[in-house]
Amino acid sequence: MASVESFIAECRIKGIKLTGQRRVIAQVMVEGQGHPNAEQIHADAAHQHDRISLATVYRTLRVLRDAGMVIEHAFPDGRCHYELAGRPHHDHLIDKESGAIVEFCDPEIERLQQAIALRLGYRLTGHRLELYGVRAR
Amino acid sequence: MASVESFIAECRIKGIKLTGQRRVIAQVMVEGQGHPNAEQIHADAAHQHDRISLATVYRTLRVLRDAGMVIEHAFPDGRCHYELAGRPHHDHLIDKESGAIVEFCDPEIERLQQAIALRLGYRLTGHRLELYGVRAR
DNA sequence: GATCATTTGCGAACGGTTCGCATCTTGGAT
DNA sequence: ATCCAAGATGCGAACCGTTCGCAAATGATC
Ligand SMILES: [Mn+2]
Ligand SMILES: [Mn+2]
Ligand SMILES: [Zn+2]
Ligand SMILES: [Zn+2]
Numbered sequence: 188m189a190s191v192e193s194f195i196a197e198c199r200i201k202g203i204k205l206t207g208q209r210r211v212i213a214q215v216m217v218e219g220q221g222h223p224n225a226e227q228i229h230a231d232a233a234h235q236h237d238r239i240s241l242a243t244v245y246r247t248l249r250v251l252r253d254a255g256m257v258i259e260h261a262f263p264d265g266r267c268h269y270e271l272a273g274r275p276h277h278d279h280l281i282d283k284e285s286g287a288i289v290e291f292c293d294p295e296i297e298r299l300q301q302a303i304a305l306r307l308g309y310r311l312t313g314h315r316l317e318l319y320g321v322r323a324r
Numbered sequence: 325m326a327s328v329e330s331f332i333a334e335c336r337i338k339g340i341k342l343t344g345q346r347r348v349i350a351q352v353m354v355e356g357q358g359h360p361n362a363e364q365i366h367a368d369a370a371h372q373h374d375r376i377s378l379a380t381v382y383r384t385l386r387v388l389r390d391a392g393m394v395i396e397h398a399f400p401d402g403r404c405h406y407e408l409a410g411r412p413h414h415d416h417l418i419d420k421e422s423g424a425i426v427e428f429c430d431p432e433i434e435r436l437q438q439a440i441a442l443r444l445g446y447r448l449t450g451h452r453l454e455l456y457g458v459r460a461r
Numbered sequence: 462g463a464t465c466a467t468t469t470g471c472g473a474a475c476g477g478t479t480c481g482c483a484t485c486t487t488g489g490a491t
Numbered sequence: 492a493t494c495c496a497a498g499a500t501g502c503g504a505a506c507c508g509t510t511c512g513c514a515a516a517t518g519a520t521c
Contacts, residue, residue, distance in 0.1 A: 204467060204518070225509080240470050245509060247468095261400065263452075266508065280444055289444050296440070299433050300455055307417055307426050309457035315400075316453050318437055320446035341487065343499060362478080377501050382478060384499095403477065462521100469516065480505070491494075 211236040222268040280318040348373040359405040417455040
């Protein structure tokens with residue numbers, strides 16, 4: 188999802204009604220980076236639109252999540268964090284000291300998860316893998 | 325942790341003051357099985373002790389968690405689930421249909437996680453791995 | 462531009478967990 | 492066994508992130 192325009196276009200295709208607030212949230216998600224929580228997204232959005240509530244941010248994120256355009260992560264800080272969907276799959280390493288979030292993808296681990304589920308008699312439908320660590324020095 | 329007696333003994337060694345309520349919670353955790361949440365633990369405990377509040381269950385679980393005697397899991401149902409510590413490390417597969425929780429441990433995945441963290445410049449301090457799936461048929 | 466379904470802001474409600482406080486219990490000292 | 496200070500308990504209220512209800516505003520369709 189390179190541009191706000193294509194994101195907006197995808198909304199239209201999926202029948203998601205576009206409002207001023209939603210355009211701003213779309214822009215924040217597309218042009219921003221990292222894994223912001225709702226409050227941070229609201230703060231960024233409020234910077235460009237003086238009439239936007241936290242409830243609308245939550246509602247819009249839910250719409251986008253249900254449309255598969257945004258991914259929601261329940262990280263261990265007790266809040267939900269969001270990122271654009273449509274990028275290649277990856278998991279996260281969280282720096283316990285700085286809070287920094289590092290993305291990674293390991294095909295071997297992905298493969299092993301499938302194998303483990305199968306061995307246990309299950310078909311894998313999803314997974315959550317988070318590594319916690321501190322800078323090695 | 326085979327018996328309630330040894331669990332209680334460990335509490336004493338660690339300077340955890342023992343009360344009627346704590347003994348009952350200890351028994352529920354040692355003799356019960358699975359990954360109960362606080363409400364379920366409270367229900368089980370209330371069965372053996374007619375004066376025990378949910379707040380005390382939470383407080384006791386926190387004490388036991390901080391003492392390393394109980395592990396707390398934030399599963400995606402939005403509640404914390406608890407299990408006895410001291411058993412070999414394992415991760416969990418959650419049946420999305422029945423809610424059943426299957427334990428597994430894969431040394432290869434454990435090793436890969438260390439390797440990935442290292443490759444990213446981190447020393448691994450912990451991880452969370454949950455697989456979600458449905459019965460293969 | 463009129464219409465009507467949808468969306469919005471606001472503040473209240475929600476649900477799991479924690480807290481404050483007065484009261485009770487425990488474990489060590491006598 | 493009894494006393495006492497330290498700590499634990501029950502109760503209900505508070506907390507915090509998220510969701511909801513509703514009246515008012517807005518946007519897609521005509
Ligand atoms: Mn990511
Ligand atoms: Mn387990
Ligand atoms: Zn993955
Ligand atoms: Zn593991």
